[in-house]
Amino acid sequence: MTHEEPLNGFTGFSRKNNSFKYVDVASSERKEGAIPFDESKIDEIDERERRWAWVEIDRSAIRHNVMVTKHLLRPGCKLMAVVKADGYGHGAVEVARTALNSGADELAVATVDEGVALRKAGISAPILLLAQPPATSAPLLLGYHITPAVYTPEFALAYGETADAHHMKAPFYLALNTGMNRIGVRAEDVIEFERQVQFHRGLQQVGTFTHFATADCPANLDFEIQLKRFTEAIENMRMAGIDPGTVSAANSAAIYRYPQTHFDMVRQGISLYGYHPCPETRGMVDLRPAMSVYARITEVKTVPMSEGVSYGLNYRSPGSVKICTVPLGYADGLVRMLSGQTNFILDGQYCKQVGNICMDQCMFEVDLRTYGTRKRLDPQIGDVVTIVGRDGDAVTTITEMAYNAHTIEHEIAIGFSHRLPRFYV
Ligand SMILES: *Cc1c(COP(=O)(O)O)cnc(C)c1O
Numbered sequence: 246m247t248h249e250e251p252l253n254g255f256t257g258f259s260r261k262n263n264s265f266k267y268v269d270v271a272s273s274e275r276k277e278g279a280i281p282f283d284e285s286k287i288d289e290i291d292e293r294e295r296r297w298a299w300v301e302i303d304r305s306a307i308r309h310n311v312m313v314t315k316h317l318l319r320p321g322c323k324l325m326a327v328v329k330a331d332g333y334g335h336g337a338v339e340v341a342r343t344a345l346n347s348g349a350d351e352l353a354v355a356t357v358d359e360g361v362a363l364r365k366a367g368i369s370a371p372i373l374l375l376a377q378p379p380a381t382s383a384p385l386l387l388g389y390h391i392t393p394a395v396y397t398p399e400f401a402l403a404y405g406e407t408a409d410a411h412h413m414k415a416p417f418y419l420a421l422n423t424g425m426n427r428i429g430v431r432a433e434d435v436i437e438f439e440r441q442v443q444f445h446r447g448l449q450q451v452g453t454f455t456h457f458a459t460a461d462c463p464a465n466l467d468f469e470i471q472l473k474r475f476t477e478a479i480e481n482m483r484m485a486g487i488d489p490g491t492v493s494a495a496n497s498a499a500i501y502r503y504p505q506t507h508f509d510m511v512r513q514g515i516s517l518y519g520y521h522p523c524p525e526t527r528g529m530v531d532l533r534p535a536m537s538v539y540a541r542i543t544e545v546k547t548v549p550m551s552e553g554v555s556y557g558l559n560y561r562s563p564g565s566v567k568i569c570t571v572p573l574g575y576a577d578g579l580v581r582m583l584s585g586q587t588n589f590i591l592d593g594q595y596c597k598q599v600g601n602i603c604m605d606q607c608m609f610e611v612d613l614r615t616y617g618t619r620k621r622l623d624p625q626i627g628d629v630v631t632i633v634g635r636d637g638d639a640v641t642t643i644t645e646m647a648y649n650a651h652t653i654e655h656e657i658a659i660g661f662s663h664r665l666p667r668f669y670v
Pocket of ligand 1: 515
């Protein structure tokens with residue numbers, strides 16, 4: 246039986262000509278008087294008018310966070326703005342420009358391509374790559390003026406050779422492992438390492454850095470040990486006649502908690518974006534979160550009592566609520582772990598996100614009962630909902646989302662970078 250034949254007399258599936266074909270209005274088939282689409286115009290439709298979900302970045306918050314931090318450093322101590330992972334999800338180029346205009350001296354990235362992207366955007370400030378890339382990327386490092394971290398003689402010599410072949414010097418930061426055990430030359434091996442690379446005329450050590458594993462943990466001995474190993478390694482280098490260049494150790498947590506770690510330059514990451522690296526820094530510095538996330542309601546409905554909502558139907562309607570849908574989900578960084586664990590804000594009032602967060606959409610409830618001073622909400626399609634940020638007296642922070650999702654702010658903020666359009670205010 247072919248599907249053209251009637252099925253028990255039912256002909257619904259047997260229509261022959263039910264496929265749709267777009268007629269290009271610019272083609273000869275077009276009807277008289279039809280207006281063709283202007284491609285340049287349709288591509289200009291604002292992203293917020295294509296999809297009702299977006300991220301807003303407040304440049305003045307980043308500016309504030311750089312300035313209050315710079316103020317805590319001794320005069321002459323440089324501030325490096327860490328803009329890896331697309332500026333922790335805030336947009337590396339915009340953040341870099343704002344930070345540099347606000348007093349930051351240098352930039353740090355995590356990959357060669359992140360550095361190249363900054364250069365292609367016209368940024369000329371020094372860029373440190375916080376990792377040692379494959380030696381085959383050396384021409385990119387030299388061509389785009391990206392200074393790598395170095396910790397193996399093999400890389401150092403290959404990098405130096407490449408520079409030498411172009412009659413250039415190859416600047417590098419020596420990465421010291423003082424206890425985190427991620428990357429770096431072990432502090433006690435530093436002189437040995439220097440002996441292996443110092444002779445190379447192409448190489449030039451412009452700095453030495455280490456990274457703390459526990460600067461954001463309650464006061465601890467491991468931190469003290471790392472700091473001691475670092476200062477001793479720097480001293481040993483100087484005693485051996487080796488110039489360590491710019492000495493740097495502090496990440497955000499260490500900047501505020503341990504001024505003795507400032508040395509020549511600090512590396513400000515998470516606090517640049519307005520998040521405290523740990524509860525201990527809350528009373529030490531006033532930081533302003535730069536990221537807000539918004540969406541518009543795409544559907545509003547009443548769901549009869551006890552009917553479920555979203556995959557798994559884990560949430561059941563109490564009947565006295567309206568269920569609203571917004572077009573963002575875990576593919577946009579609203580991590581699924583937060584299902585039922587975060588509040589959206591509508592018209593200055595908290596509304597509980599309900600049901601499992603889907604890939605591209607999720608739902609929240611609007612309580613229709615009036616109690617206390619709470620005014621009754623009347624949600625409509627198109628209303629703006631705050632997913633992250635402040636609306637009136639209500640605020641949902643990335644900090645509380647991170648807590649509820651059992652992770653850190655870094656991961657939540659970076660998550661919002663993947664698919665949502667970003668706007669700067
Ligand atoms: C990411 C990173 C930083 C920034 O750390 P925050 O805690 O975000 O301030 C500094 N240094 C190194 C080596 C890093 O990898």
